[in-house]
Amino acid sequence: MAEQSIVIAGYAETEVAFKSGRSAYDFAGEAFAMLLEATGVEKDRIDGLSVTVPLSECGNPFYAVYTTEALGLSPNWLNYGGIGGCSATGGVARAMSAIRDGHCEIAVVLSGDAPSTQWGARYGAWRGEFQDPVGILGPPAAFGLLMSRYEHQFGLKPEALGKIAITQREHALLNDNALPRFKKPLTMEDYLGSRMIADPLRLLDCVMFCDGGNAFLVTTEAMAKKLGIDKTVRPTAYAEVTNFNGNQACPDVTENGFSELAPKVFAQSGLGPGDIGSFHPYDDFTIAVMMQLEEFGFCRRGEGCDYVLATDLSYQGDVPLNTGGGQLSAGQPGLASGGLNLAEAVRQMFGEAGERQVANSRTSLVTGIGVIPYARNWGTSTAMILEA
Amino acid sequence: MSEQEAQRPVPKANAFVPTDAFWQATQQGELMLQYCLDTGQFQHYPRPVSMYTGSRNLEWRQVSGKGTIYACTVVRVPGPGLEGRVPLSVVTVELEEGVRILGNVLDHDPETVAIGQKVELAWDRIDDEVQYPAFNIVGG
DSSP, rough: OOOOOOEEEEEEEEEOSSSSOHHHHHHHOOOOOOHHHHHOOOOOOOEEEEEEOTTTTTTTHHHHHHHHHHTTTSSSSSEEEOGGGGGHHHHHHHHHHHHHHTTOOOEEEEEEHHHHHHHOOOOOOOOHHHHHGGOOHHHHHHHHHHHHHHHHOOOOOHHHHHHHHHHHHHTTTTOOOOOOOSSSSOHHHHHSSEEEEEEEEGGGGGOOOOOOEEEEEEEEEEEEETTTTOOOOOEEEEEEEESSSTSSSSTTTSOOHHHHHHHHHHHHHHHHHGGOOOOOOOOSSSSHHHHHHTTTSSTTTTTTTHHHHOOOOOOSSSOBBTOOOHHHHHHGGGHHHHHHHHHHHHHHHHTTOOOGGSSSSSEEEEEEEEEOOSSSOSEEEEEEEOOO | HHHHHTSSSSOOTTSSOHHHHHHHHHHOOEEEEEEEETTEEESSSOOOSTTTSSOOEEEEEEOOOOOOEEEEEEEOSOOOHHHHHHHEEEEEETTTOOOOOOEBBBBSSSSGGGOOOEOOOOOOOEESSSSSEEETTTTT
């Protein structure tokens, strides 16, 4: 991104909870209040808002407008982000564009969702006729198919995926916001013994839906200074693609949106994989993490298993991976999910990660994945590089 | 037919785009898919326009139902419409006509279904009137 003067000038994240009994509005509101407190920004200074479409409230097409009422905001720019787990990073990028175009000066990117309390999604489209009858009712079966193809082309070592799950669990133990039920270490025996959900996908390869919220403040560097905010990070690269290979009937499904995005974000930032201080890939499934390690050039495609087994992915290691536990071990707060990876990246770069603080807090790479399509990999991919 | 099979929801035609041609063909034991007349390529699932050109110059054409398993899994978790069906073999089949379709393999132990196996069209009875395209392993 050419404009390097726009920054993320604050973040907030609620605890995640399973069947909290609370609404998306309430989690978003909590994150919003936390953000105001953390940044010291007065509510009425906020003139831009990006709201993530939540699973729990998506039956209401006016959720974003209702949210402005709920928060007492009168924004001059309002975005309703419907790219699932990409909505947080995508929301920041859209807020940056809006600020650059002069629509607003101080934007909040807000995500709250409570799908373990209330389910509001009805996907419709082709699914009733061409997907549901086959028995693909959700993401695990689709990812079982994807994993099988990866295994066929490159081989799959379950211990490598297990190591991703175990490493992230170790990180979750150090994260106060993680789901209480994940506050116990995981062994390789636990991983390998976890039941098959959709072969070769095991239970411990998957996230668990829960409830939660997060928020980010986006403004210019000059405005952040004026507001007395001293901690900021600069998104110096962003790229996004939806429906990758969407005009091909028979693409290689192990090739994915990140194959296109990785070269773009590295070119925009002038950085390479070796410069990344911590890596926060969207982690709905362990295989998605491994495929991203490959696409972002930490290793070559097909060599992810050996790479993971040979590399220290802990917060103290060579490539600190989802240092808050990620969604796999902190819990997936519905479609507020992408903000969980982003919040941890910003937290690390603000030097606020406590016991799990990484050594290199100058750079990080955050990604998003959104939506599971028909017989492919995933719908939307986003990648963002942050620099101090 | 078992009682469990009888509980499966019958898909509602025309919910997304007009699909009467597909459903009428299933009654004859034929698989019809959407075909782009401009590029000579099939697409599945059916769409409002050609995913190749964006035009509506589409028609329904019969396909052989012969193909190769491109990806395969075994769904083991029960859910709506899966009563009595798990463990269920779910596969992506690449048809000879150059298009992929999701389906179930009916005639095999799901554990023995593998990528690369040749399949042919089979029919899965949802109720007395409706049958749904599925696959059997060739020579299985």
